[in-house]
Amino acid sequence: MIYVSKIYKFLSIIVYPLLIIFLLLRVLKKKESSKRFQEKLGYYKVKRPNGKLFWVALASVGELNSAIKLIKLLAEHGNVIVTSVTLTSSVEFAKKDFSTCKFEVFHQFSPLDSLICVNRFLRNFKPDTAVFVESEIWLNMIEETSKICKTYLVNAKIS
DSSP states (O other): OHHHHHHHHHHHHHTTTHHHHHHHHHHHHHHSOTTTTTGGGGGSSSOOSSSSSEEEEESSSHHHHHHHHHHHHHHSSSSSEEEESSSHHHHHHHSSOTSSSSSSSSEEOOSSSSSHHHHHHHHOOSSSEEEOOOSSOOOOHHHHHHHEEEEEESSOOOO
C-alpha cells in the first residue's frame, strides 16, 4: 500500500496543471462557480477563525443533510468549516440555519485530491479535528490531514 500511496501522490502533483484546465472548462460550462472555483485548487479568501476548528468534509447534498446534526453538535464546541464538492451542496448549505450555534459554521469548496491543493487547504485552515462524511476515500486528503489532526471517517467506502 505504501508504494500505491507514493505513486498516487506523485501523479497528483504531475496532473496538477491538467486540474487547472479541467476546472476552467467546467467554469465555462457553468458546472463550477466562476467566483469560487479557486477554492478547489486550495486558494481561499476566507482565513481560519480563531479558536478550535472542526472540519466536516462531504461531497453532496445527501451527505450535507445527513451531517446537519453532527455539524450543529460540533458548533457547540468550536468553529466548523464544512467543505463540499458540488455547486448544489454549496447552495443547499446557504439555506441551512446555523444562527443558533455557539460558534461559527461556514462553507468552502473541498480541495481537489492533489497533494498541492490539499496542503494549501491545510496550511490555510489548520483544522484541529477532521470528520469525513464522504462516500469515497480521498487518499491525499486523508493521509495529509491525519498528519496534523485527529481524523475520523464516517460513511466511507472504497469504490
